[in-house]
Amino acid sequence: MIRTETRFDNKRKRLDHKKLQFATATYKENDYPHRLSLYDVPPTQEITLEEFETWAIDRLRVLAELESCSFRNRSPPETAAHMQPIIKKYLQLSANSAAAGSQIDQRLKSERRKDHYSHYILRLAFSGTEDLRRRFARVESMLFKLRLEEDDGREKRAFIESLNLDWDYVTPEEKKGLGEELLGATPGVRRLDDENWFKVDWTRVPELVEHRRVLIKRGKAYVPLKEQTSMILNEFTKRLESGLELTARQLPRLDEDDRLSPILDHLSKNFTTPDAGFSDSDSALAGAPINAANIDALSQHFPLCMKNLHTTLRQNSHLKHYGRLQYSLFLKGIGLSLEDCLLFWRQAFNKITDDTFNKEYRYNVRHVYGDVGGDSNRRGRGYSPYSCQKILTEHPPGTGEAHGCPYRHFSVDNLTSMLQATGVHDRDLLKGVKEDVEKKRYHIACNRVFEWAHKGEIKKVKDEGIWGAAELDTIVHPNTYFKRSYLLKNLGEPKQDIRMEG
């Protein structure tokens, strides 16, 4: 981290590179007096590779969820309510008033440090292409806005003053003196007491001047405080965009670092569809009838990728290698035992003999479960079920293969037919899915269908406070889709030992 940031320091760039390379590094600890930051100064302290990766992943979760809120046209209050527990969990940023004493305490410092470093790590990951830079600047600005709007009034003012943006607050005397002139030039304000103003050079607010929303006097624009948030936000976005351009130019030097490059590469992939890990507890659906005989009934809760595999299997009595792998891992993830999985495949492959099944297929199913295979097979636990990201980005299906994700790998016509065959006829929904797919937001299309198919139950759990926003975050794993669907459709059942992903 330190060495990387040294290379990116603009001022040092002008120094002799050879001297710099062999000089003893000097580090300065940031003291983070404010909750918010425009991230003007890169971090210079040392952090571990693990922190480097986990902090970046946590920030990415927040950004991806924010982006999906905007894709789904959630209103600002809905977005704020939805994001609150997610931000609290992954990227908490407390106000100074939450500090134990007058000093910024250690907890606040470590929250701000994580925020600062994770921002810069993602700058590195997302400065490579114009598309990534644009998306990153957009979601970072959304996050900044969300935080700015919920900031404590006093702290917000202290933060803004610390930016030295060359704004002069208009004194009560001056305000009174300008009186009608100020009111006449500020739309939406009827009484002087209802608003306060600050002065800036008029060239800094060209849009407000163009739309005649400010009073101009002696080269100064009198801007109402209500415009402050959007001005700070513009400043944030402007600085971030130029910071990203600068990082992009320095990026080739980073290729030499074989520790960071793979992590950064993985992070930028994660921006397409956030990756989701899977742990054994994720398949815990205590009491659910998960056995070979029940897979047909349970398939009503499967996402489209697994429904497609299931239907193809039933039609052809066979699936090709990657289809078997993707489906077996998913079935294992929903809690199907190895014995039941073997029974399921044996019964499904009903055109072959026991002998052929045992010779050609049995071993692979056992291998997926870690029943056979060496150390490389995750020490006897087998492989993890595939996440959406893996399905979307690896091994696209060829002719005659049914694995992959229908939202990505089907033509729009085939996708529409398949959705209609599964009972999705709502025209607006199909239109939304088509738009998502055209914009390559495959998992958003999948979530859109999920929300439509479970809208009654989602409303109920929200209204009755049974589930929080974190339990209804964007689905990025087929097994989450199954589990959430099963739980929502069985809300009336006796309480189960339920542990949702994340």
Ligand code: SF4
């Ligand atoms: Fe399956 Fe994920 Fe595609 Fe949905 S988005 S169909 S869960 S791979």
